[in-house]
Amino acid sequence: MSRRPVSDNGSQGIPEATVARLPVYLRTLYALADRGIATVSSEELASAAGVNSAKLRKDLSHLGSYGTRGVGYDVEYLVYQVSRELGLTQDWPVVIVGAGNLGRALANYGGFASRGFRVAALLDADPAVVGKSIAGHVVRHADGIESVVARHEISIGVIATPAGTAQDVCDRLVAAGVTSILNFAPVVLSVPSGVDVRKVDLSIELQILAFHAQRRAVVRVADAEPGWGTHQARRRGGFGSVRAAGMAAAMEGDTEPEAQAIAT
Amino acid sequence: MSRRPVSDNGSQGIPEATVARLPVYLRTLYALADRGIATVSSEELASAAGVNSAKLRKDLSHLGSYGTRGVGYDVEYLVYQVSRELGLTQDWPVVIVGAGNLGRALANYGGFASRGFRVAALLDADPAVVGKSIAGHVVRHADGIESVVARHEISIGVIATPAGTAQDVCDRLVAAGVTSILNFAPVVLSVPSGVDVRKVDLSIELQILAFHAQRRAVVRVADAEPGWGTHQARRRGGFGSVRAAGMAAAMEGDTEPEAQAIAT
DNA sequence: CCGACTTTGTGCAAACGTTCACAAGGGCGT
DNA sequence: ACGCCCTTGTGAACGTTTGCACAAAGTCGG
Numbered sequence: 001m002s003r004r005p006v007s008d009n010g011s012q013g014i015p016e017a018t019v020a021r022l023p024v025y026l027r028t029l030y031a032l033a034d035r036g037i038a039t040v041s042s043e044e045l046a047s048a049a050g051v052n053s054a055k056l057r058k059d060l061s062h063l064g065s066y067g068t069r070g071v072g073y074d075v076e077y078l079v080y081q082v083s084r085e086l087g088l089t090q091d092w093p094v095v096i097v098g099a100g101n102l103g104r105a106l107a108n109y110g111g112f113a114s115r116g117f118r119v120a121a122l123l124d125a126d127p128a129v130v131g132k133s134i135a136g137h138v139v140r141h142a143d144g145i146e147s148v149v150a151r152h153e154i155s156i157g158v159i160a161t162p163a164g165t166a167q168d169v170c171d172r173l174v175a176a177g178v179t180s181i182l183n184f185a186p187v188v189l190s191v192p193s194g195v196d197v198r199k200v201d202l203s204i205e206l207q208i209l210a211f212h213a214q215r216r217a218v219v220r221v222a223d224a225e226p227g228w229g230t231h232q233a234r235r236r237g238g239f240g241s242v243r244a245a246g247m248a249a250a251m252e253g254d255t256e257p258e259a260q261a262i263a264t
Numbered sequence: 265m266s267r268r269p270v271s272d273n274g275s276q277g278i279p280e281a282t283v284a285r286l287p288v289y290l291r292t293l294y295a296l297a298d299r300g301i302a303t304v305s306s307e308e309l310a311s312a313a314g315v316n317s318a319k320l321r322k323d324l325s326h327l328g329s330y331g332t333r334g335v336g337y338d339v340e341y342l343v344y345q346v347s348r349e350l351g352l353t354q355d356w357p358v359v360i361v362g363a364g365n366l367g368r369a370l371a372n373y374g375g376f377a378s379r380g381f382r383v384a385a386l387l388d389a390d391p392a393v394v395g396k397s398i399a400g401h402v403v404r405h406a407d408g409i410e411s412v413v414a415r416h417e418i419s420i421g422v423i424a425t426p427a428g429t430a431q432d433v434c435d436r437l438v439a440a441g442v443t444s445i446l447n448f449a450p451v452v453l454s455v456p457s458g459v460d461v462r463k464v465d466l467s468i469e470l471q472i473l474a475f476h477a478q479r480r481a482v483v484r485v486a487d488a489e490p491g492w493g494t495h496q497a498r499r500r501g502g503f504g505s506v507r508a509a510g511m512a513a514a515m516e517g518d519t520e521p522e523a524q525a526i527a528t
Numbered sequence: 529c530c531g532a533c534t535t536t537g538t539g540c541a542a543a544c545g546t547t548c549a550c551a552a553g554g555g556c557g558t
Numbered sequence: 559a560c561g562c563c564c565t566t567g568t569g570a571a572c573g574t575t576t577g578c579a580c581a582a583a584g585t586c587g588g
Contacts, residue, residue: 023471050452069566070554086471087478101369108365111467155477180473188314196476198469203375205462207287207350209444212460213419214351333536333584
């Protein structure tokens with residue numbers, strides 16, 4: 001093995017796709033440990049984690065050679081190595097901004113605190129909510145973002161506010177020193193480079209599901225009633241006129257075979 | 265990704281990465297329309313959606329040629345085309361299983377119903393919750409999964425139950441005819457092929473953020489106090505003995521420079 | 529009606545990610 | 559001590575995604 005061919009990032013360069021799977025492996029490993037399993041093969045671990053074994057082995061190989069050929073991986077040892085790589089050997093205080101339905105659900109979420117994350121504060125701008133106690137936290141006013149972040153040395157912030165205020169909250173979090181943001185608001189946040197944003201968006205996930213569901217439906221209809229011909233080809237010839245005629249024609253589904261199929 | 269010959273298949277074959285971005289474009293387009301903007305260039309739309317313009321153009325080109333060279337895209341027309349492609353011109357009834365904190369938050373979530381998705385039923389297994397009214401829905405007992413799915417012809421199910429019951433709920437949803445599942449429970453669901461699962465996992469997102477946050481911290485420490493040497497190279501020589509000696513040594517951070525750096 | 533200007537749509541190459549397939553390495557029974 | 563068998567770790571092939579750069583195609587002023 002020895003070293004990488006230089007051009008590569010070498011030391012710390014774990015691919016993003018791998019990083020995104022490590023937490024899944026970690027959870028799976030915990031589950032195995034709870035069942036008293038001390039050693040696991042890449043095949044077993046991969047299958048429990050829902051990936052194929054080659055991918056799992058390559059992922060783990062980025063952390064180092066922690067397996068034993070002919071045997072597999074020591075569960076406890078691998079738990080430690082993965083945890084360390086993810087930065088979970090330290091405690092991460094987190095601030096949640098927004099104590100609406102979602103913020104409350106997050107504050108109450110058990111798996112939150114379970115692995116190294118700790119809700120340090122819960123903030124909201126609504127005076128009617130400030131002062132109330134939720135999941136053992138007294139809701140503080142959102143004006144206190146800066147002081148809360150500074151005092152607890154928080155580097156991870158969770159935005160669970162309405163879309164309208166998300167960018168503003170984000171700016172204040174960043175100004176206060178937060179460098180990682182988990183955003184539940186349905187907006188694209190803009191942040192200076194060096195700040196890491198991840199978004200969780202229910203609506204987007206549903207729309208992706210809808211796309212595939214629709215595709216299945218279309219295929220099913222197509223199978224049941226064949227005879228469409230080329231499928232491409234059309235579309236040219238009269239695009240401008242469709243536009244000129246307003247959207248009525250398009251809205252009625254005369255632009256695409258799919259649209260008709262679905263209406264059938 | 266598994267299905268479809270892939271050959272070329274221009275018409276139906278929209279890359280998964282593109283599909284995942286279409287909802288973002290759609291939301292951005294709605295925002296533009298609300299501001300009364302009728303036409304938008306790929307540059308403007310891309311910047312508002314947080315991607316680069318070449319990617320946006322390539323993404324849209326998979327749906328067809330809906331722009332006008334020298335001008336840009338008609339906002340309203342593009343909204344319709346993207347909606348149609350995503351299958352949002354029809355209504356998607358959705359069943360939510362689990363009326364805990366998360367389930368309640370989801371049922372109350374406005375953006376849910378806003379674009380073609382409709383909560384058809386809210387189910388829970390806890391007798392203490394069944395019968396209560398949440399966000400205008402009377403919670404029904406989870407035993408009714410099959411009948412609810414059948415009656416409303418539901419093809420999208422949302423699992424917001426504890427991890428322990430998620431697989432069971434999933435199996436019942438699938439058996440009842442659901443083919444798309446959005447899973448909030450922290451488990452890897454196994455489903456027959458042909459069923460589409462997407463997962464949303466707060467804990468995983470936080471762990472990914474922690475990884476990057478930790479890396480930033482390590483780099484900062486390394487910059488401040490240089491002089492480590494090779495960095496790779498070590499790790500071999502004594503792996504077996506570390507294992508033999510139990511995890512004590514590893515746990516104390518003598519295996520990796522990073523572990524010490526973070527402790528500094 | 530024409531030519532300058534703008535912006536789309538796309539061929540191409542590089543980067544990234546996945547999967548295959550197998551040599552290297554280690555345990556275990558004899 | 560030896561050879562068999564098992565599983566890891568990884569080179570190489572393949573597929574997907576990104577980004578560049580530019581020709582094609584349209585608008586608009588004169």
